[in-house]
Amino acid sequence: MRELWLEVVQTGLNPELAPAEAQKIRLLNGISFVGSLVFGLYLPVFFVLQIQFSVFTTLVGCLVSLFPIYLNHLGKYVLARFFFCIAISTYLAVIGILFGKEVGMEHSLFALGVTPLIFFRKRRFVFGLILFTVLLFALVELSFYHFNPVFRHPVFDYFYVANVLITFLLLFVTVNGFKFEHENYEKVIEKKNENITDSLKYAQRIQKAILGNEEEILCNFREGFIFFQPKDIVSGDFFWFSQLFFNTEEKSSLRILIAADCTGHGVPGAFMTVMGNALLDEIINEKCITAPSQILHELDKKVIATLQKQNFNQSDGMDMVILVIEEKDDRTKWVHWAGAKNPLYYIRNKQLHEIKGDKFPIGGNPLKYPKVFNTHTLQLEQDDIFYLFSDGFQDQFGGQENKKYMVKRFRSFLADISILPMTEQREKIAQEFANWKGKHEQTDDVLVMGIKA
Numbered sequence: 001m002r003e004l005w006l007e008v009v010q011t012g013l014n015p016e017l018a019p020a021e022a023q024k025i026r027l028l029n030g031i032s033f034v035g036s037l038v039f040g041l042y043l044p045v046f047f048v049l050q051i052q053f054s055v056f057t058t059l060v061g062c063l064v065s066l067f068p069i070y071l072n073h074l075g076k077y078v079l080a081r082f083f084f085c086i087a088i089s090t091y092l093a094v095i096g097i098l099f100g101k102e103v104g105m106e107h108s109l110f111a112l113g114v115t116p117l118i119f120f121r122k123r124r125f126v127f128g129l130i131l132f133t134v135l136l137f138a139l140v141e142l143s144f145y146h147f148n149p150v151f152r153h154p155v156f157d158y159f160y161v162a163n164v165l166i167t168f169l170l171l172f173v174t175v176n177g178f179k180f181e182h183e184n185y186e187k188v189i190e191k192k193n194e195n196i197t198d199s200l201k202y203a204q205r206i207q208k209a210i211l212g213n214e215e216e217i218l219c220n221f222r223e224g225f226i227f228f229q230p231k232d233i234v235s236g237d238f239f240w241f242s243q244l245f246f247n248t249e250e251k252s253s254l255r256i257l258i259a260a261d262c263t264g265h266g267v268p269g270a271f272m273t274v275m276g277n278a279l280l281d282e283i284i285n286e287k288c289i290t291a292p293s294q295i296l297h298e299l300d301k302k303v304i305a306t307l308q309k310q311n312f313n314q315s316d317g318m319d320m321v322i323l324v325i326e327e328k329d330d331r332t333k334w335v336h337w338a339g340a341k342n343p344l345y346y347i348r349n350k351q352l353h354e355i356k357g358d359k360f361p362i363g364g365n366p367l368k369y370p371k372v373f374n375t376h377t378l379q380l381e382q383d384d385i386f387y388l389f390s391d392g393f394q395d396q397f398g399g400q401e402n403k404k405y406m407v408k409r410f411r412s413f414l415a416d417i418s419i420l421p422m423t424e425q426r427e428k429i430a431q432e433f434a435n436w437k438g439k440h441e442q443t444d445d446v447l448v449m450g451i452k453a
Contacts, residue, residue, distance in 0.1 A: 008033045012072030012080075019188045024119055025072050028084060031115070035065035035088070057095060064091050081119040085129045088112055093136040097143045109137045200233040200267070207234050207270055210277050217241040220255055224451035225426035229392075229433070229442070236262040236269020237390045237447040240280050244290065254290050255325040257451065261342065261390035263316040263363075265445045275306060276318055276362075292322040292338030296362065296373040300340075303363035317363020321388045325380065325453045333380035333453060338373050345414060347385040352415040385418055385452055392446035393429075398436040405436055425450055 009029045013022055039061040046054040064087050071080035092108050116129035218224040220243055228239070240258040258280065262272035276299070283289050283298045303317055321344055324336040337344050339357025346353050360371040394410040397403065417428045429448055 032068045036062045096140040101144045222452045223422040225422045227429045227448040229446040231442045232266040234270035235445045236265040237445040238273040257323045259388035260320045262318040293373040293375040317361045337376045345387040347418040389448040392444040396443045
């Protein structure tokens with residue numbers, strides 16, 4: 001019997017169906033099958049009593065109950081649900097009018113009244129079908145007062161209690177079946193979430209390996225910090241570092257630090273970070289292109305060319321800040337900087353200064369005129385502090401009024417904490433972000449880097 005039950009409730013299922021859809025199909029098959037069995041229990045009674053019309057109506061009830069299963073078998077899932085809600089209700093209403101109040105068939109309409117809530121999500125379908133069932137119930141009740149039953153038999157007097165019990169049985173099957181399917185659905189979703197989370201955590205380890213160790217990057221500077229907080233497990237923001245030497249005595253060198261913000265976050269953003277990281281390796285470490293503006297030009301061409309090969313969304317790309325610290329043979333140090341949309345903040349003589357980035361992003365939609373990226377150069381002074389960041393911090397919603405943190409507040413905050421040691425600055429940034437965000441959802445990936453060269 002169990003094998004028959006499993007075969008019936010699985011009718012019409014295929015691996016391509018969403019779990020929620022499969023849940024509804026199994027539940028409808030189960031309710032329809034139980035309904036047909038209930039009608040089947042009456043057949044022997046009517047055969048023995050030789051109530052021919054009751055035999056006929058009961059057979060019709062069996063067929064009507066089984067028909068939704070057949071429609072599911074054909075893949076007509078929505079039609080099966082509409083047929084069940086409309087045809088079964090209509091059948092029960094007709095039986096109630098023909099056989100009278102004694103059979104108590106109108107109570108079964110209550111059991112069917114809950115099924116639209118389970119099988120449909122659109123409100124107009126749910127309310128429409130419930131209203132249809134209510135109207136049928138009212139029609140049956142009115143018929144008891146205005147019409148005599150077409151068919152009467154003494155045995156019908158015993159059916160009232162039986163049909164009420166059957167109504168509760170159908171309600172129990174419906175509710176319990178829904179609960180069972182819902183629990184199974186939750187288990188499926190939970191398992192899928194576990195698999196997705198495990199995959200993302202593995203991808204996070206790969207992304208961290210590609211980006212490099214934060215401590216290994218920071219040890220190339222006098223002081224520094226990296227505050228990196230992805231919105232999801234993997235990030236669309238990334239940082240990149242390389243150091244190049246130009247003589248055997250290593251007296252002349254370039255330290256190149258980059259903060260980038262790719263379009264999107266999560267998995268799509270993470271794929272962009274992998275591409276950006278690989279292209280920067282090729283441009284800087286292999287081709288030895290080190291001027292910030294030239295790096296941006298070359299990266300822009302390669303990102304557009306790469307995405308065009310796959311007919312990718314041309315609006316995707318990245319914003320970027322490139323900081324190159326050049327130490328010459330005479331021990332003088334120079335800072336070269338360029339930005340694609342994002343600015344550079346630096347502290348000099350306890351004052352915060354801003355160098356605005358160029359208005360063009362890396363990648364994105366092709367323009368009618370060429371993009372222009374400019375390199376800015378200044379001589380490094382002893383206590384200069386440089387801040388590179390994405391827009392995630394300043395775009396975070398929070399505070400008492402759930403507003404963006406905004407650029408002005410971010411500038412002021414960096415200026416206030418710039419007098420602190422770099423490790424304490426990172427703690428203050430993490431604390432400020434957590435306090436501002438509060439219980440609100442994180443808006444975007446967040447990357448803030450500060451260094452003393």
